[in-house]
Structure formats: structure tokens, C-alpha cells
Amino acid sequence: MPITIGIDPHKSSHTATAIDSSSLEEQSTIRVRASKSTTRELLDWAVGWPDRVWAIEGVNGLGYLLAQQLLAAGEYVVDVPSTLTSQVRLLETGSGRKTDQVDARAVATIATARTLPCAQVDDHSQVLRLLSDQRSEITQARRRTINRLHRHLRDLIDGGAPIHLSSKTAATLLVKVRPTTAVEIERKRIAKELLADLRRLDKAVAENRRRSREAVASSGTTLTDIYGISEVLAAKIIGQVGSIDRFPSADHLASYAGTAPIEASSGDVTRHRLSRRGNRQLNNAIHLAAHVQTIRPGQGQDYYRRRLEAGDSRKEALRALKRQVTKAIYRTMRHDRNQQLAPAS
Numbered sequence: 532m533p534i535t536i537g538i539d540p541h542k543s544s545h546t547a548t549a550i551d552s553s554s555l556e557e558q559s560t561i562r563v564r565a566s567k568s569t570t571r572e573l574l575d576w577a578v579g580w581p582d583r584v585w586a587i588e589g590v591n592g593l594g595y596l597l598a599q600q601l602l603a604a605g606e607y608v609v610d611v612p613s614t615l616t617s618q619v620r621l622l623e624t625g626s627g628r629k630t631d632q633v634d635a636r637a638v639a640t641i642a643t644a645r646t647l648p649c650a651q652v653d654d655h656s657q658v659l660r661l662l663s664d665q666r667s668e669i670t671q672a673r674r675r676t677i678n679r680l681h682r683h684l685r686d687l688i689d690g691g692a693p694i695h696l697s698s699k700t701a702a703t704l705l706v707k708v709r710p711t712t713a714v715e716i717e718r719k720r721i722a723k724e725l726l727a728d729l730r731r732l733d734k735a736v737a738e739n740r741r742r743s744r745e746a747v748a749s750s751g752t753t754l755t756d757i758y759g760i761s762e763v764l765a766a767k768i769i770g771q772v773g774s775i776d777r778f779p780s781a782d783h784l785a786s787y788a789g790t791a792p793i794e795a796s797s798g799d800v801t802r803h804r805l806s807r808r809g810n811r812q813l814n815n816a817i818h819l820a821a822h823v824q825t826i827r828p829g830q831g832q833d834y835y836r837r838r839l840e841a842g843d844s845r846k847e848a849l850r851a852l853k854r855q856v857t858k859a860i861y862r863t864m865r866h867d868r869n870q871q872l873a874p875a876s
Contacts, residue, residue: 533583534580535550550639558580585609589613590608590650611647665739698730743762753867757863759831834855
């Protein structure tokens with residue numbers, strides 16, 4: 532009897548529910564603590580169902596470690612998006628009532644009804660994802676530091692500081708400040724501490740860029756051959772996509788990235804709107820690449836202008852271009868994958 536086991540992962544525990552893949556009849560539920568013995572407890576519990584599939588909500592989130600451990604044990608694991616879980620939970624309970632067991636059953640139900648991407652054993656793409664995530668965290672911290680520094684410079688200097696503030700500019704401005712009150716003395720001291728933080732974060736960004744460049748080069752990808760995709764964007768794209776084998780076609784990748792426009796026609800007016808679904812990090816990387824293509828001469832800009840001449844708005848034309856960029860990314864990653872699998876001559 533084929534069994535699908537849905538898992539609702541948490542920081543301190545995981546709840547697993549097994550259902551019959553054909554009848555959807557619930558077989559058993561177990562809740563295990565997140566510990567060194569978690570995987571062994573789950574495998575011992577599931578030993579009576581040799582024909583099984585594990586469905587985990589968010590294999591790149593709270594379910595990451597468990598998914599990797601199950602894969603290492605030779606199990607078949609699929610990734611279930613949390614957005615689908617909430618929809619199924621609402622349909623099954625009628626109220627959206629949320630419990631771990633209800634969520635685990637919803638995860639299993641989704642896995643029986645849809646073709647979902649398989650979880651992948653960590654590879655080079657995970658290194659690129661870590662670097663990409665680190666860059667996002669550093670740039671966010673840098674932005675917050677600059678905003679705080681701006682606030683103090685505003686109160687120390689007439690006219691404040693330039694909008695695009697750099698550590699060099701901030702240092703030049705601070706040198707000229709001559710505080711006369713206790714408040715101004717403390718404000719300048721804090722500003723100097725923030726300047727030191729900004730310099731440290733600038734070095735961290737540069738180091739991340741260097742490591743990303745090296746990691747992208749060692750991955751053997753040719754994504755950077757696509758106009759508008761830098762090493763930093765290539766790292767983000769590969770990190771978010773993972774193995775291209777997860778996607779049977781470019782359309783599936785576009786759906787995952789949220790670059791497949793949704794039709795919103797009315798009457799005789801045919802139009803499409805932005806899809807807010809999908810992986811937003813991947814969508815952002817594709818958006819940046821498409822934007823570069825619109826402002827620089829090339830095939831991308833030619834396509835964008837043709838869409839405008841055909842009556843599309845700027846947003847519609849950009850969305851159409853993002854879809855074309857997604858297709859190019861899929862073709863390139865598929866080609867790179869085939870090259871890796873080709874036998875050495």
C-alpha cells in the first residue's frame with residue numbers, strides 16, 4: 532500500500548501523519564522531538580510502509596535538516612510550499628483551524644494530489660545560496676546603519692548628509708563637526724561608532740562579492756553569459772533554483788519564480804497582471820537582470836521596445852521580458868546540467 536507521510540516541522544518538534552496515497556485515509560500520527568534521534572524515530576515508526584514518500588513543508592526552512600537526514604538515509608522526499616498547506620487546511624477543516632496534526636495531514640494530502648519538486652542533497656548550489664543569503668543580510672544591515680548615521684548627521688550638520696552616503700563622505704563630514712554641548716558630544720561619538728560599523732560592513736560586502744565570484748566560477752555555470760546577470764545574480768539564481776532537474780520545463784520554472792503573468796482580462800480588453808506567487812528572491816534576481824536589459828542595447832531592449840510598440844504598458848512589457856529571461860535561464864541551466872552529465876571523451 533503506497534503511503535504518503537506529511538511532516539509539519541518546528542524548531543523543537545516535528546509532527547508526521549501517514550495517509551493512504553489512494554484513499555487519503557489517515558493511518559497514523561507521531562510527534563517527535565527535534566534531536567539527534569529524530570530521523571531514526573521516524574524511520575522506525577514508518578518501517579511498516581516500505582512504499583512511502585515523505586512530504587515536508589519547507590525543505591529549505593525549518594524542515595531543512597530533517598530533509599537532508601532523510602535523503603542521506605535513502606528516502607524519497609518532496610518539498611511542499613506552506614502557501615498550499617494553508618489552502619488545503621482551510622478546505623479540509625472549513626475554518627482554517629491550525630494544529631500540527633492538521634497541518635501534517637494537509638502536507639501529505641497535497642503531496643498525493645500534485646507533482647512537487649523533489650528535495651535535493653546539498654551540492655554546490657547550497658554554497659551559492661548561503662553566500663547569496665549572507666549578502667542580503669549584510670546589505671540590509673548596511674542600509675539600517677546608513678539610515679541611523681544619516682539621522683545623527685542631520686542633527687549635527689546644517690543640511691545633513693547626501694542621500695547616497697558612503698563611509699568616506701561620512702568621515703569627511705564628521706571631521707568638520709565641532710560639538711559644543713554634551714548632547715552633541717555624545718551624538719558625534721555614536722556617529723563615529725556607526726561609521727566604524729559601516730566600514731566593517733563595506734568590507735564584508737566586498738569579501739562576499741569575492742567569494743561569490745569564486746564560487747560561481749567553480750560551479751561551471753554559464754549564466755553570466757546572459758546579458759544582465761552578474762556573478763552576484765548568478766549566485767542568487769543558482770542558490771534559489773537548486774537542481775534544474777526539479778523543473779521539467781521553462782514554464783514550471785517561471786511558475787516557481789512568479790514570472791508567469793496571470794491573465795486579468797475583462798470584456799474586450801486582454802491584459803495580464805503581476806503574479807505575486809513564487810520565490811520572491813528568484814523573482815527579484817530575474818527582475819534586476821531584465822531591468823538591465825531594458826536600458827542597454829541588445830536583444831532584450833529590442834524585445835522590450837517591440838512590446839511597447841504593440842501597446843503594452845511599461846510594466847507589462849517588463850513582465851514579458853522577465854518571462855523571456857526566465858526561459859533563457861532555464862535553457863542555460865539545462866545546458867550546463869547536460870554538460871555535467873555528458874561522459875568525458
